[in-house]
Amino acid sequence: MKRNARSRLGRHTGGRRHNGAALPPAFYDRDTEVVARELLGATLWCRTPEGVAAGRIVETEAYLGPHDPACHAASGITPRNRALHGPPGTAYVYFIYGVHWCVNAVTREEGHGSAVLIRAIEPLEGVELMQRRRGRDDLRELTNGPGKVCQALGIDGRFNGMPLYRGPLLILEGTPPARPRIAVAPRIGIRHAADWPLRFFELGNPFVSRGAAEPETKTTR
DNA sequence: GATTGGATCGCCT
DNA sequence: GGCGATCCAATCG
Numbered sequence: 001m002k003r004n005a006r007s008r009l010g011r012h013t014g015g016r017r018h019n020g021a022a023l024p025p026a027f028y029d030r031d032t033e034v035v036a037r038e039l040l041g042a043t044l045w046c047r048t049p050e051g052v053a054a055g056r057i058v059e060t061e062a063y064l065g066p067h068d069p070a071c072h073a074a075s076g077i078t079p080r081n082r083a084l085h086g087p088p089g090t091a092y093v094y095f096i097y098g099v100h101w102c103v104n105a106v107t108r109e110e111g112h113g114s115a116v117l118i119r120a121i122e123p124l125e126g127v128e129l130m131q132r133r134r135g136r137d138d139l140r141e142l143t144n145g146p147g148k149v150c151q152a153l154g155i156d157g158r159f160n161g162m163p164l165y166r167g168p169l170l171i172l173e174g175t176p177p178a179r180p181r182i183a184v185a186p187r188i189g190i191r192h193a194a195d196w197p198l199r200f201f202e203l204g205n206p207f208v209s210r211g212a213a214e215p216e217t218k219t220t221r
Numbered sequence: 222g223a224t225t226g227g228a229t230c231g232c233c234t
Numbered sequence: 235g236g237c238g239a240t241c242c243a244a245t246c247g
Contacts, residue, residue, distance in 0.1 A: 094242095
């Protein structure tokens with residue numbers, strides 16, 4: 001486990017290229033929990049005038065639409081959550097706690113209002129840019145939380161409603177974790193439906209926001 | 222127009 | 235692991 005973490009650090013800090021194709025809209029037009037699981041290992045990639053920054057997705061949460069009390073769609077369509085009700089593969093970017101941006105990938109058919117929150121990535125490209133934006137050097141502290149991911153990649157409200165398969169903000173094919181290494185746990189920081197097991201992360205990965213090696217989390221078969 | 226709470230983070234103990 | 239920062243958007247009057 002420790003060996004994996006170290007080899008991962010070594011393998012990914014060199015700013016390697018990734019040539020994976022963008023995940024198409026059809027990838028997102030499926031069950032939200034399946035998409036949340038399968039986004040693990042994909043690459044979140046963002047280009048701004050400052051440069052490119054990208055990382056491997058290691059932690060996600062599923063938000064299941066109007067019948068999920070923790071999902072923004074539970075309160076109907078508003079100006080804020082309009083992009084959440086867009087077509088599959090849309091970026092839903094919102095501002096939270098008066099401080100942070102969070103980025104989601106919209107799932108299922110247009111109008112359903114479900115999405116996957118990207119909670120943590122493993123830095124792959126543009127490490128210096130991310131360090132500058134975050135104001136810290138420690139690789140583990142760059143992108144281990146949804147607000148940190150957006151700050152490191154330069155994602156803000158300008159990206160809300162954009163497609164994730166063309167343009168400056170992309171999700172690309174990557175290298176999924178082995179299935180036994182995917183852990184399932186309750187979502188973080190929510191009031192309602194606080195015990196629904198809809199958080200997915202790569203077990204043992206040092207870039208997960210918390211609980212990377214929690215012994216009590218359930219791994220998938 | 223005012224109030225309130227939130228899918229967080231970073232610093233402090 | 236506890237708590238204050240900080241401000242937008244939804245809700246209420």
